[in-house]
Amino acid sequence: MFYPPFLLFFLFAFLFLLLFAFALVQFGIFSWAFTKLGISPEHLFSLLFLSIVGSMINIPIRKIPIETDMQDPDIVSFFGMRFRPPRRQRVREMVLAVNVGGALIPTGLSVYLFFHSPHPFRMLLALAAVTYVVYRAAKPVPGLGIATPMFIPPLVAALAALLLDPRSAPATAYTAGTLGTLIGADLLHLDKLKELRAPVASIGGAGTFDGIFLTGILAVLLA
Numbered sequence: 001m002f003y004p005p006f007l008l009f010f011l012f013a014f015l016f017l018l019l020f021a022f023a024l025v026q027f028g029i030f031s032w033a034f035t036k037l038g039i040s041p042e043h044l045f046s047l048l049f050l051s052i053v054g055s056m057i058n059i060p061i062r063k064i065p066i067e068t069d070m071q072d073p074d075i076v077s078f079f080g081m082r083f084r085p086p087r088r089q090r091v092r093e094m095v096l097a098v099n100v101g102g103a104l105i106p107t108g109l110s111v112y113l114f115f116h117s118p119h120p121f122r123m124l125l126a127l128a129a130v131t132y133v134v135y136r137a138a139k140p141v142p143g144l145g146i147a148t149p150m151f152i153p154p155l156v157a158a159l160a161a162l163l164l165d166p167r168s169a170p171a172t173a174y175t176a177g178t179l180g181t182l183i184g185a186d187l188l189h190l191d192k193l194k195e196l197r198a199p200v201a202s203i204g205g206a207g208t209f210d211g212i213f214l215t216g217i218l219a220v221l222l223a
Contacts, residue, residue: 037170037219038116047109048216054101055209058202064094064193095200096193102212103186103204106178113171123172126160130180131188134211138185146189146201153181153211154218161219170219177215185211 037044098104117123133156134148141147157177158169165172186203193201204212 037113037174047105048213051101051105051213051216054105055099055205055213057100058097058200058205059100059104060095060097062096064096064201094193097200097202097205099202099205099209101204102202102209103182106204106212106216107182110175110179113175117168117171117175119165119168119172122165123168123175126157126164126172126176127180127183129160129164130157130176131184134181134184135188138189140189140192146185146192148181148185148211150211150214153177154215156180157215158218174216174219177219178212181211181215 039047114120114123130153134153137152138146138148154173154177157173157180160176161169161173182204
């Protein structure tokens with residue numbers, strides 16, 4: 001299943017943000033920051049770029065029957081972000097999928113940072129704080145799924161990392177922000193998916209990808 005998590009305007013905006021930050025790294029402004037993450041600047045930005053590309057790839061894992069029919073909305077707006085949901089193939093069926101760029105890649109990087117963290121317990125505390133806040137902030141959006149205001153995950157992750165693990169703030173912010181968004185917004189709301197009757201519910205996809213991507217960028221800046 002291939003479709004962007006939001007309209008092309010926002011996709012190009014994220015690409016511009018990534019390329020701008022990469023240009024700053026090439027000039028040496030942020031280069032020292034990446035050493036604290038244990039990842040070279042080239043490798044980290046390659047992962048962030050793959051996150052954008054992978055955001056258009058969703059891996060179906062199961063089909064959920066829907067009790068009543070619903071007309072698919074053309075455009076869904078949530079906190080300034082505009083999404084175009086994919087069309088449903090069958091009128092009484094919703095597809096549950098996992099987004100490559102918004103779930104698999106950030107989770108893999110977060111697990112790597114966790115096992116290389118000098119203070120894994122502090123990282124878990126930050127993760128718990130972000131998970132709770134995101135869980136409370138996430139809202140069901142008919143026709144789309146569970147959506148999260150895009151700036152809440154990175155801001156909460158930044159604050160939690162600076163307070164709980166200041167010496168490893170970038171890695172903690174990234175791990176707590178990405179996993180906290182996935183757990184708090186998506187996994188803890190799986191029981192509500194049937195009520196939404198969205199054509200596709202993608203874990204880490206539309207509604208949460210923006211927060212996950214911004215958290216990754218903020219983790220770099222925090223160093």
